[in-house]
Amino acid sequence: MMSSVGVFSLGASEGSSEKIVINVGGVKHETHKSTLMTLPGSRLAQLVDTEKPLSELFFDRHPEVFTHVLQYYRSGKLHCPTNLCGVLLEEEFDFWGIRGTDVEPCCWAAFRRNKDAVEASAQIDPSVMENEQSSHKAWQPKIWALFDNPLSSVRAKVIAVVSLFFILLSITAFSLQTHPAINPHQMYEVSADNSSENFIENVSVLPRVLDAVELVCLIWFVFEFVMRAVSCPSKPRFFMNVMNIVDLLALFPWFLRWCSGTYCTKALGFLHVMRCIRVLHIFSLMQHVFGVRVLKHTLRASATALCTVPLILFSCTLIFGTMAYYTEFNYIDSSFTDIPSSCWWAVVTLTTVGYGDMYTVTVPGRCVAILCAMVGVLLIILPVPIIVSNFIKFNSLLKTKYSMARKKEKISVHTASSS
Amino acid sequence: MMSSVGVFSLGASEGSSEKIVINVGGVKHETHKSTLMTLPGSRLAQLVDTEKPLSELFFDRHPEVFTHVLQYYRSGKLHCPTNLCGVLLEEEFDFWGIRGTDVEPCCWAAFRRNKDAVEASAQIDPSVMENEQSSHKAWQPKIWALFDNPLSSVRAKVIAVVSLFFILLSITAFSLQTHPAINPHQMYEVSADNSSENFIENVSVLPRVLDAVELVCLIWFVFEFVMRAVSCPSKPRFFMNVMNIVDLLALFPWFLRWCSGTYCTKALGFLHVMRCIRVLHIFSLMQHVFGVRVLKHTLRASATALCTVPLILFSCTLIFGTMAYYTEFNYIDSSFTDIPSSCWWAVVTLTTVGYGDMYTVTVPGRCVAILCAMVGVLLIILPVPIIVSNFIKFNSLLKTKYSMARKKEKISVHTASSS
Amino acid sequence: MMSSVGVFSLGASEGSSEKIVINVGGVKHETHKSTLMTLPGSRLAQLVDTEKPLSELFFDRHPEVFTHVLQYYRSGKLHCPTNLCGVLLEEEFDFWGIRGTDVEPCCWAAFRRNKDAVEASAQIDPSVMENEQSSHKAWQPKIWALFDNPLSSVRAKVIAVVSLFFILLSITAFSLQTHPAINPHQMYEVSADNSSENFIENVSVLPRVLDAVELVCLIWFVFEFVMRAVSCPSKPRFFMNVMNIVDLLALFPWFLRWCSGTYCTKALGFLHVMRCIRVLHIFSLMQHVFGVRVLKHTLRASATALCTVPLILFSCTLIFGTMAYYTEFNYIDSSFTDIPSSCWWAVVTLTTVGYGDMYTVTVPGRCVAILCAMVGVLLIILPVPIIVSNFIKFNSLLKTKYSMARKKEKISVHTASSS
Amino acid sequence: MMSSVGVFSLGASEGSSEKIVINVGGVKHETHKSTLMTLPGSRLAQLVDTEKPLSELFFDRHPEVFTHVLQYYRSGKLHCPTNLCGVLLEEEFDFWGIRGTDVEPCCWAAFRRNKDAVEASAQIDPSVMENEQSSHKAWQPKIWALFDNPLSSVRAKVIAVVSLFFILLSITAFSLQTHPAINPHQMYEVSADNSSENFIENVSVLPRVLDAVELVCLIWFVFEFVMRAVSCPSKPRFFMNVMNIVDLLALFPWFLRWCSGTYCTKALGFLHVMRCIRVLHIFSLMQHVFGVRVLKHTLRASATALCTVPLILFSCTLIFGTMAYYTEFNYIDSSFTDIPSSCWWAVVTLTTVGYGDMYTVTVPGRCVAILCAMVGVLLIILPVPIIVSNFIKFNSLLKTKYSMARKKEKISVHTASSS
């Protein structure tokens, strides 16, 4: 057909008219033999070079990818189609003896895209996903699911609500104990004036009620911790988990108090804060909601870039604090007495909180304040793109991963039931 | 053609040179028979295995998809082209006896994308869209459109403006009544000093004017509610709608006042807030603007993820409030007297409002405040990606859905008029 | 070839083995005749139905699109490839007698995408773009470019800087005149105490200097306005432009002052604000920077959706203001004396400004404040996705439009110079 | 095959039935000769026009691109496929004698996309990337890497930490010196009352300790600067770098102090701020973290558009400041005494800092404040899309560039080791 009269032939290398047909998976590509010699190290160049004259070559490979491989021979530039997976392209390029690094810069994104997605997808820890499947054997995983995954059953939901109720109850009781009217230390001071004696009588019952409430909460927390510790699938991982250590430490203030018999809230301040960290349990309960899981991955992936924000804040605080000090300290009655307090003003302005306890009054001081506030506004915005781009990435990754996992599960269930 | 001299053949399985031509919709694919045996359960493997030797197979299917199916036989990896619809791929894979779950992880996104879009598109409730078509039959839908959709006609626009005017008028009248100079309760106190008596005389007319204004507004609201209730297409849905219940409740304070004869604003405080919720009617009027509809869908889809923000705020408030209390309470004249008021400071700082009624003064207290403000800034940013990603999704979904719906309408109108 | 021994044939309709070859632009598609009868109204069904038996049809059309058209006959579902332009698909579908509305919902986005881009691109007003080309004929456009486009030449840059200098100078002079130490009205009051007489002597020269400065600025502004008015390409458009009207009105306070001879700043307050609006000229000068132009288009396109934010703010202000009033007004020394001032507090909290002049103190009042601040934070975030999605759209649209326009210009210049 | 009986032929130009086969790289395209005449200047039209009658043409070019070229002849509209690289399309269009500017507006984005990516990628300065490779020859680059790139080795990390420690130490020492209790100037004033004499005795040791600390820091900074200056690869570039000039200037206050012998902090205020700018060294140390590098490119690319934000802030400040002044100055005890201080209020409100030192109290003044705060909130949001779109762009660009660079490196190392 090709040697028929009236066929006009034209191409990149017009001199050598000797053509060759390369049949790749049924699709026939035609080119001049000289074209194939342009890439000496590649598979085709070696075949054409060494063997006897051929009119047709057959390869059982992907025909569409070969179009682009052949174009590389013709133009010397390796472009990648965006509709084919980069991983597939790399496999085929390997077969044809072409290096992936020869891809033109304009097509790097197309060549890398899927590979990057696979690498990012691999970062998503499988431990979170396997939770959903392995809970139908012995009593241990059942109890674990009961206390750890509120979405696993109705009973787990009830336990989650009860747990939340006790956390909020204990925090409320604890917060109220610091109130001047209830706190026993301050009560003595107040009792000096006789007019409010009746009120004190009335109120003095409350501390005892709060003590009882705390005891009940303590019993629940100990019970819950023991149940979780006993039923957890891996002891070392359980005691390495920060949340569980916090849980254990949060029990100390209660025990210390019951042991010593005296109330020493103020001295054990640090331990009491621990109790409030129990509130973070709400998140461990919400971890099974999809959006929260995406947020978690987003924050983990953004951590390195996000830590620049405190650094910039710290640097700006020092610079603006020092500048404000030197512009304001000469002013009579200035509250900018020293650089550390000047830095406090700078932080309050940079975060746009602006308590109003300190503010610049001189003209250069106000210029510094304006700059400071503007940098602060920019600072708030800076982490937005990092979080946005990571969220969009992980949202699509997790959505894809879950829908595929659910599909696979269905098939395996279907296969198991049909056999 | 394939058995001609000078044909060199090379492929994945070089040993068995027996080739087979698979004609799919006119496009001829060639491969070795042994290649087709690599996936034993699939349609092609069964055909090649059981039947008599064949040199060509014809299938009336999509030729482009088969390229990728055949590549699966060759390389054992199922990649998906991104230019073909995932739904089409699944249909074809089903025909060829290949499971969608065999798709390589790098191509999951390409395989799922359109299916996810269809599922998301199905979430968009059609009830909002059908509004635009069904309004040209009886008097009932006409009146309903008049009061419910301001974009339906010029008269509807006039009624919307009138309705808005009465809402604003009644709220203004109601707000002014609480002003010390007008409020009758406080007037008696003021009237004790004689110097401002003339002013009171002058002002005392105003309450009566405001009463008259309220009466007029009341008449309009009752009229509007009755018209809407009578003309609504579905009674149960109308009375289940939160906005309509609010409307009904918002009428109570007026009736109570006119019945009892005395003015008891302060006791009925809760009911008076109801009146202001009428302002939300502005949104029900704006619901027919495209951008607002996208925002509505965005907020609805982001609701689950957005509810983490109050939770984080609540947790951080407790933690930072407690920390600030323990770092500040020893300071003389400290305003951090108890944990609840310390938590108030924490919220004011976390939201970066910073009233300045409370602020930390000790060095550790200020460190807590800096941490608190930084977490607050991060907290403000956290919901941004959720809203952004959902908005971009629903914006394109709704835009596509509307333009296709409008096109279909045009065609149906055209067909109706031509026939 | 198709009737050879050993050919196995299988497809959607296995019964009728009569095959047909459809040659579209050189690519041969094969199918069963019965397949083509599934869509009775289409071009192919009519051809096969009415004419004499054919074994091959030739069409000089796009071969790739026909693959998808034929698949529609086979499966009854019309999918669109994403790599082909939606406009091209529509043209080809029209030829084959297939309606665009038959496209499956999963492929609507692929079918509409390019059309939406074209429609959005058409919104970009060409008037801004033609500015760059038409400035090389008479004196009029040259002077217009000199005063209107600072990027057109070095002289235009100098004039822009001079204009900016005079604007800033006049505003500085005007601002200083209101300072208590300079303002002649307050000077008399100050001069009562003799101790600072020497200072007054010294200062009293300043008002005269400021008057002289204002006169010089006035002369420049009149000159600039006349030059622009004379050289503008279209008089009606020039006087319809808001900025030019503001310019004209901003000249009034000066003239009024020079006419009347007395200084009546305070009475003419409104007109003096006009002067400051001249500052907006900076933007008309920056309009030729690419990023600013994108921002302008973004804001214009986002306007409808952005106007919901003030509406939500207004509604929330009323609701939270009323709620705060009813929770706070019983408290002694409360600053929440009436609903209007309560609404002021609500706005200050919603925008997270938090001056601290008013703040809630009761427990329910603080709960309202917390809700209010949280809604405020959400409110700030709400317009972000609208602006982001529009910016990304217009950024790519304008970038593409400019690069294509520049390329066309180069070619036309090249063609003009070569001929 | 084409002249066989029973072949029906139909196309865009049905009149001239003379067909031509164009074999492009093995793929045969068929069309009517008249179709090729529609674009007179192109390569195919010239061939068909001038030469003798041909039935087949062969071109050794990309077959897929030619499908779209031929479609241009058929329909007169040039559409681009999105799966092929725009650069490849342009090369092929050039061969076929078609201008890139003939591409339809709907396909401009597809045609330009990759070219824009290449241009943006070229902006990324290679100097930052080459750092990672050239550090294994002489002592000079080794020392340079030691002091400049903390990620290059463990020793470099130690030096970075030491450097950071000295920066923080010197700033702490410097900040403490301004504290009233330590500052020698204020000490004399305090010493007047005898009661705190013992405390002063105790404290007066501290200034001497701080002096010693400063001396040690000074020695380290001089050592570090000398090492960096000696080992830097390019002297001119080193002394042109802003950070290094700041480093040098930051040494001055110390020298001036040690020379003069007296402490003149307040007079040399400006120079002392320099010391704090040393804190920015943290960023030069973090420059080698990926996320920070993306942020840096993002900010550089967004600079032009971001500078509109201060401009808008400046304009709004003037406008709202003037408006607030004219609405508030009549109020007794108003803090809005003049326009400059009114502008201070406007800035504090626009940035949502809201110190509370000034706030409007009249009704029109509060309306101005509400407008001002709302514009402020919008202003904060405005730069978000610019940063987001640039970050997403540079994130993918840099990620692609790095992964390709790392791959190339691996191959070169592999090749070097194998040879």
Ligand SMILES: [K+]
């Ligand atoms: K604030």
Ligand SMILES: [K+]
């Ligand atoms: K504030």
